[in-house]
Amino acid sequence: MGPKPFFHTSSLSAILCSLLLLSPTVSAFYLPGVAPTSYSDGELVPLHVNKLTPLQSDDDQQLRSAVPYDYYHRLFHFCQPDEAKGGVQDVGPESLGAVIFGDRIKTSPFELKMRQNETCKRLCNEQEINARGTKFLNNRIRQNYAYNWLIDGFPAGQLYKNSNGQTFRSRGFPLGISEPGGTQTPVLYNHYDIVIEYHDIGKGKYRVVGVLVQPVSDKDAKNIDDQKATCSENPSEDKTKELRLNDAGDNRVTWTYSVYWRPSSVAWAVRWDTYLHVEDPKIHWFSLVNSTVIVFFLVGTVSAILTRALRKDFARYNRLDTFNLDDFSTADNPDEAVQEDSGWKLVHGDVFRPPQSTLLMSVFLGNGAQLFFMTGITIGFALFGFLSPSNRGSLGTAVLVLYTFLGFIGGYVSARTYKTFGGEAWKRNIVLTPVFVPGIVFGTFFLLNFFLWVRGSSGAVPFTTMLVLVGLWFLITLPLSVAGSWIGFRQPPFSSPVRTNQIPRQIPPTHNYLKPLASMLWVGALPFGAIFVELFFIMNSIWFDRIYYMFGFLFICYGILTVTCAAVTIMFVYYLLCSENYRWQWRAFNSAGAGAGFVFMFSLLYWIWKLRFAGFTSIVLYLGYSGLISFLFYIMTGTIGFFSSWAFVHRIYRSIRID
Secondary structure, eight states: OOOOOSOOHHHHHHHHHHHHHHHHHHTTOOOOOSOOOOBOTTOEEOEEEOOBEEOOOTTTOOBOOOOOBOTTOTTTOOOOOOGGGTOSOBOOOOOHHHHHTTOOOBOOSOOEETTOOEEEEEOSSOEEEOHHHHHHHHHHHHTTEEEOEEETTEEOEEEEEOTTSOEEEEEOEESEEOOTTSOSOOEEOOEEEEEEEEEEEETTEEEEEEEEEEEEOOTTOEEOSSSBEEOOSSGGGOGGGOOBOOTTSOEEEOOEEEEEEEEOOOOGGGGGGGTSOOSOHHHHHHHHHHHHHHHHHHHHHHHHHHHHHHHHHHHHHHHGGGSOHHHHHHOSSTTTSOOOOOGGGGGTTTTTSOOSSHHHHHHHHHHHHHHHHHHHHHHHHHHTTOSOTTSTTHHHHHHHHHHHHTHHHHHHHHHHHHHHTTOOOHHHHHHHTTTHHHHHHHHHHHHHHHHHHHTTOTTSOOHHHHHHHHHHIIIIIHHHHHHHHHHHHHSOOOOOSSOOOSSOOOOOOOOGGGSHHHHHHHHHHHHHHHHHHHHHHHHHHHHTTOOOOOHHHHHHHHHHHHHHHHHHHHHHHHHHHHTTOOOOHHHHHHHHHTHHHHHHHHHHHHHHHHBOOOSHHHHHHHHHHHHHHHHHHHHHHHHHHHHHHHHHHHHHHHTSOOO
């Protein structure tokens, strides 16, 4: 009987087909996450304010800043709650993920009473804005900054039409409006028409299920008393009534608002569906079909090539033992005689030789395994609806908590592989596994946070939160990693199916396509090609502050990425061994992780295409976080490529007889 094929395409096809059938049913599934609040007639409905974030421009669809600001930043001069009512208070406690992603939710002076329509209400005393504040406001308007309000925990938004003429709702609404080119003074919105949709649940109780805000600019607005103000009629239709702040001097602004209540048949449990939409689902399906075709083609090709080649290799190598030495000299036809060892069997005495920099590789592999399981479990939780958008920051919190508690896996994998490599500096391994990669991540994060702190941005993580992160690492991750390393070092090393020679072989010159740079290009391109469409939507979600919830598609793409990365790396390692190059460990890791280079180049193209940053801080933030994501992608995919190649090498050398 011949050897079993290394790949089983039928089972793989069944799994991928099942995932494809599952994806449309889970892509929009979520659990509410918070308990509903019911209100009676006239009961106060809280309006909380969050950070101001930039939106994409209407004229060129580009983003002009990446720096969020606190709503009560001193240069905005927005109305604050009266000190007699407690003043500005934090609404919390916020989750760790929400704080890290810059959410700063606070109380506001708005008073909304259930089902009571009110027009032209006074918000606070007339505000005087000096020249510095005026310039700050006008610059934020030119950069398309937007409010982010929460009414009953639900984000306020506005209607917009996409390129196909379809109407959708987007979170947030603009601070003002600026003409294309920015030559004229921007228009500041100082009046808000708040439209709140409610659902009648009976017994005189109602729940908020939708919020729309239409901002208006009205320079003639004036306060009358403590409650009312005067507003112009239809100011949005009269350009002469627009409020424009003069950069050269002080300005006075009156803030007003109106409230309108509308009944709705939408149930509270599905109110988030208005934001969880896909503008063009065909792109996602095209991405999935494209990626699936790539996987089937790649796995089928690799399976056919390797199965056929390995079957011949096994037969030829194993027949060698049935011949006597005289058979080689008496054979009439050289092709009929079994020639001397060649190809990958020739390096059997060196293929399991420890790689260079074994300590660094083991540390990378441990952290890569930790990242791999963290990513898979997080996407799985999101897939089954446990990371609801109503729980702000739940995704970031899940990532941090899972990475913290998966430190045990990182320590175990690192220690076991280091012991297999024959490493002796076990103390360094135990220390570097939970310190080296997290140290790079935290150091980069701290540096970028410093830029935000200098700019006075709400995105700057507070020092207390930094201490919490250090505490999580020191009290949980570090002990778990040490425990995993201790268990890993107590386990026996993975045994090699062949003995390693004392004297290493000389590596002959190799083909051009197997040289480091060329191999990294073609090996890294295929995994990136399987995910780049979904990566585009993820980057839109990150930089344009949109809700990403297509976790059904993402789960499949993650599986496709794993299979593609493993298959193409195995094929590369096979040809590398056939060229008698036994230094495959770092080559497999770097080639599989080379997709990170494509991810970073894609982020640069995305910057040119979708972003137009004017400030140095925004550029540093974008490049810094893009580089950090690419670095983590390199470690994770490199780990996938290494372990799949390691299993493959063990499999083929275990299947032949070697004297």
